[in-house]
Amino acid sequence: MKRFTILSAIALFGAAPVVPVAARTVPAAAATADFAVGPQYDTTHVYVAPEDFDRFVASLTATFGGTSTKKGAFQVTPTTSKTLSQLVLTPAGSVSVFGFTTPIPFPFGAERNGYLVTDIDGAVASAVKHGATRLIATFPDPIGRDAVVQWPGGVGMQMYWHTTKPNYPTLATIPENRVYLTPDAADAFVRSWTGFAHGRIVSDDRAADGGEIGQPGKVYRRIRVASGYGRMTVMVSDNQLPWPYGRDVTGYEVASLQATLAKAQAAGVETLVAAHTENDRQSAIVRFPGGYIAEVHSPITQ
Template identity: 60%
Template sequence: MSDRSMRRGFLAFAFIFATLSPLAEVQPALALTAVGVGPQYDTTHVYVAPSDVDVFVASFLATFGGTSTKQVVTTVTPTPSSTTSQLLQTPAGKISLFGFTTPIPYPFGSERTGYLVTDMDKAVAAARSAGADVIVAPFPDPIGRDAVVQWPGGVNMQLYWHTTVPNYPALETVPENRVYVSSDRPTAFVRDFVAFSHGKVVSDERHAPGIEIGRSQEIFRRIRIESVFGRMTVLVTDGHLPFPYGLETTGYETTNLKDTLDKARASGAKVLVEPYASDGRNAAMVQFPGGYIAEIHDIVAR
């Protein structure tokens, strides 16, 4: 065999080996620009009917504490629209709240989070290089610029940049972005997002207890990622999910789940799934006025 043939054979073997390697060993393949800022600048995007905005704000803040910025009426899309907008700031995470008074332009409402970036053009270039589709090209908003990207598996996220650099204190507890993907896409999603975020896979459990997705007699695959953008839990399923699993986009950590659920109930929220124990945490599912569903958990002392 010639040297050239041997080199080709080695490269082919290396490629096959790399595609089969565990996710925990996946490393960014490209030297992408780091554009993240910190988890205290991540926001969960919540859309409710205008009539539910005030009652949602009251319930969410009563549950987690914190404050809201002044409500404004503005346009947050690149095409004509109108919405109320405000930022809820709690020790357990932030929410960008929208109450659209006009039809919501596509694809807004499907983006789960907003991530602050240091430079919009560099962030979009890095996302593209990592494998994301830019489904809404950068556009100006009243206080900066935005774009929406889509990762393998159909996971939409918004990137944002502010003209005036924000300065928020660190969170008391960092929430997790809860991402549901099919069994066809976890490798591509994790590889691409880890490359973009300069993050790392901290666990890849292929036999996670099914109680975490409402299927207590089964197992599923759960991947946890950490990066400058915060925490992410990737839930790999066949899509056969009982309500309300798959509808929550964020998991909020509290110091005492029982106390938090008591506050949620007293403020008008519904506990859809009563507390259960799994993976060193107690967790429950809650629906706030206006329909927003969240996972809430505390960590069991070890």
């Protein structure tokens, strides 16, 4: 059976069994370098039941457009497992879809996304230097290497590197990684992430309308960050959130929210939070077949 890394599986490259990798010396300068490649290579990881797999992929492309790789059944973890796997490339963001037919080995399944980096050793060393913890040791495959890390606040991400850089289309809009944290972890997370990602804080609103996160009548802190990995919004509150807030790990920007919601509805996507105004955007939260929950928004032009 072919083995695939958790991110390259959906690109349909073969991989070999994991073998021990000797520790490598990482130059001090590498720990402070910027390892980002581009947001089109940053994929949201979506895990669905095998019976929902095809419906989910079809609804995603019907909603956002784009293409997908050929579906296959592979081993994508360094230990024994099997999953259906497919990469969906939409103009609004890339999605790695997994439908495991076996139990999912730890720590996979909890990572929210995967980021392509220029140097996996340097990137992991930099992440650890900036406060991340490795959840699994870096493991190799014939086309690259991978690692999973966790940032302050429990934010899990995967990093991957290919010997030959993949070539995905440039995105029409950049998705945002949506992170919900309490004040206990927020500053530590933002400090760690911006240090690693060479990110810049675009805005830091300490009195944003709580209605944006299902807490009308309250205020919360909304931090927006930009980097070579794309956009991120950190929402800081008591995290006493009504469902589905907090389950939306990615926000997708579209030209017209109403037109996108109409296409989504026709494709079997359920609107959980109706379209409404939030600061500089029109926003809604939807649930795709298979259970994937996402925020969708369009900017308000002045």
